[in-house]
Amino acid sequence: MPAALRHGIFSLNCFAAAMLALYVSLGLGLDRPYWAMITVYITSQPLAGALRSKALYRLLGTLLGAAASLTLVPALINVPALLSLALAAWLGLCLFVALLDRTPRSYLFMLAGYSAMLIAFPQVEQPQGLFDTAILRVQEIAIGVVSAALVHTIVFPQSVMVVLADRVRGVLADANCWIADSLSGRQHPRIAAERRKFAADATEIHLMATHLPFDTANLRPRRRLLVALQDQLVRLLPLTTAVEDRLQALGGPDALPEPAALLLADAAAWAGDADRPNEEAVSLAARAARLVEALEADAAARPEGASWSDLLLMSLFTRLGEMIGTHARARALAAHVDDPGRPADETLASLPESADRQLHRDPGMALLSAMSAAAGVLVCCAFWIATAWPEGAIAAMFAGVLGSLFAGLDDPTPHQNKFFLMTLLSIPLAAFYLFAVMPHIDGFAMLALVLAPVLLPFGMLLALPAQMMTALPMFIGFLGALAIGPAYAGQFESFLNINFAQAIGVLVALVMTRLVRVVGAAGAARRLVRATDRALIAIAQRRDRTDLAGWTSRMIDTTGLLAPRLAAAGGAPDLATVDPLRDLRLGVTLLQLRMLIPIAGATLAHLLDGIARHLAGRLAPGRPQQISDPALLAMLDEAIGHVAGLASRARRDGLVALTGLRRNLFPDAPAYRAMPKGAG
Structure with missing residues (x-):
């Protein structure tokens, strides 16, 4: 199927699912049917399996967020500062877990974080409606994800x-x-x-x-x-x-x-x-x-x-x-x-029972990202509490959402800038529809007809990964500003205030991200390199219990993460000699040697300790380009001679591993020279 036709079908499916969600929500008399429409477009994916998994995780995340809001708000409603701190902490915790997960399941945790804010903040001045809002949010999300899954599964699903x-x-x-x-x-x-x-x-x-x-x-x-x-x-x-x-x-x-x-x-x-x-x-x-x-x-x-x-x-x-x-x-x-x-x-x-692949995780960056998102929420809440700003809840919500969406990037600010710009561009379009078109709409069929010229092009863009960040903020801004409900409720003053508060929240998230979170390509590469060095030291010191498959899997992932960052780092001197494939082989040989210690005796244990000290030198500031260590080279050659004298299968395995170790650590060293048997 040609790509253009596939993208067109995807857009039509999204539009049909959104209209289905809108129709069902209006038929049930729900107050915010546009939540269901937005959910359809956020959840929709070109691949049917990816859509279904994202739909499930979005629903579960919303349920978890609703539970958090129902727990925190009643307990802390009389202490606004403490409630703000608790919701920001919940957002940070969920985002931290999501960034460590690094699978599609992470979407569940991210949704749980900012769904609690979307439910709680608008109700802090009317807490008696909190339960109804939480139930409404879950209902709208459920209608949206079911509509998206149903339509995309039935109409030309892509497996x-x-x-x-x-x-x-x-x-x-x-x-x-x-x-x-x-x-x-x-x-x-x-x-x-x-x-x-x-x-x-x-x-x-x-x-x-x-x-x-x-x-x-x-x-x-x-x-x-x-x-x-x-x-x-x-x-x-x-x-x-x-x-x-x-x-x-x-x-x-x-x-x-x-x-x-x-x-x-x-x-x-x-x-x-x-x-x-x-x-x-x-x-x-x-x-x-x-x-x-x-x-x-x-x-x-x-x-x-x-x-x-x-x-x-x-x-x-x-x-x-x-x-x-x-x-x-x-x-x-x-x-x-x-x-x-x-x-x-x-x-x-003959397949062995294997565990899932291990992926690289960076708890430090996950913590910084969580702190940045939480800080953006707290700044908005502080201003909201101090000034009694009526739209302060909207600013706090968008600060949390935008602080979470791009938290996995080295520098989220370009995407946040684009989100802000696209949101601003959606305001004139939304204003035209809200005040010039919507007052003349009579009936669901006419509503669907007038929305099609906007939503169908957005759907085409959502099918293209390179254009998704252009379409999604405009789409969210457009439908959020329209706030389609059971009855027309367009008020120009409210429209301006809400969009102004939304823009303030986005700007606060952007500023806090720039102050707390941005590391850039070179900084991210250095973090990956230091993590690899620390992992190698742990293997050499026999502190890391990872197996060969786990290490290889984690380092293959690190190689994929590191390569584009090294290319973007602009030839930083301390990164010039970084070779993730060499470090991958080095870890493999260290793990193989560690398994031979019970057979080869203390010689290999002593060698691994020396390698750990050698690798620790690479953690020094500036990362030395080349560490000269003649003593370690002599220790390595002594170990080769010792293993060569063994009379078991460990001899071959040990010599192969030690040869690889010598090539990885000292590729330019003179050739190894064996001592004659009986010498020394």
Whole structure:
């Protein structure tokens, strides 16, 4: 279906749902039917599953907000300052939780925060009507979300399942290309950009999959399968970059011995051809394992033990075998996502019980955002109480709403500025309709007819993510100013006062955000980098209980978050050497070494403590571009020699991990030189 036609259908669905909500609300005699109309447009999403989940979370958030208002207002109605503080604190708490959640479920908590204000503040001077207002709000929201879900589900629904399967195919196709290029030794500039995009896409697939339980598709993949697919996708990136790093250290494919070069070429051909059978992957992985065994046997037979090139080759083919297996499993799982009805095979039967993906969380920024939104509400409330301003409730409400809507951005003020401008632009249009058109409307059919020229274009814009922030504030301002009810109640003085108060609330939110919350791209990048460094230190000190899958998942998400911020930071000197993929590999090797401590003894524990001290130097102000630590390098080489003397499977695992660790921490150091057996 062409995009223009799809957007047109979406707009028509939104308009039909809004008119249905308006008709039902008027038929039931509700006082504020425009709440239901606004809910339809705020809730509507192009994907049916996303719409249904958002509708549910909006309704639950409204119920929670209503409960909070019914709890706080009666208890504190005689102490306005304390009531203002309690409602602002509730808003801040809900926003804090929402920002830490980072899934579509976060909408529930954000709604709970500012719904309490929307219900409570207008009733503080008439608290006897609080319960009726709360019930009315819940009823209108329920009518709006049910109308939106009903219309968008019945009329040409767009399935999340279809879009998700298409996105998975696209991500795997991109991965096939840059994996094949990397194994062939071709270093295209686009590879780095594609890997950053891969990291962002992996998180997007995870978030999109959370909507599947609400989707319209008859057949949907099981949650266990989706989690397993995401696990394989996020493991591809560190494995591929590790293979590429070892290949670069060895001088490229042309510098490899013939059996190794042939394996690499065959692996590149398999990765680049999506039609190659996965049985070929099993053969390639077995060849890689045989090469590793031959390297181990050869090194064990020599008096001097394994050379640095031996270790690099061993690491290369161990990681290559793991990468091929991961890639093959991802292909097999993606086929089941694309066709959930296909018969189960051994790939599905062997799926482990995996936990949900871990995402990066920043409690510090969440707290700042919560404080900024709460502060905006308190400033408006203080002025309202001090001056007895009749429209003070409106200013406080909009300060809280706007302080919440863009709280997840590094710098919300450009969007807040745009919201303010679009709201101002909606006032003349609303005034024209309210005072020139609405007095002449007679009947519901005529009302729907005169609203269509405004609401249909707004609906088209809402279907475009880039234009949504242009349409939504104009739409909210337009319908909010019209305040369509059971009877016409247009008063010019009230219209001006309400819109003036709304503008004041938006301005207060903007000012408080700029004073408290703005960090910018460079500041956000530094926070992400410091969080990564602290996580690496915790792993090295054995304080972090995260597992390999959890760390990889969190760092893939961090990579996707960090890449655009580094690009926007303008080449800040302290960020010039930041490499999130290197830190991803570093964490993987540290976790692998931590698991080997019971076998390898105190040597690895001592090394991890030294690495923790080394990494702590990166937390210094200004972030040193390069930390010289000869003592740690010597400790690392000693650990390689110690592990090389072990007589168990831990020997191979330890040497592969230590080789990767040396490459990640000291990529420019001279080659490792083994001590002859019996020396020292």
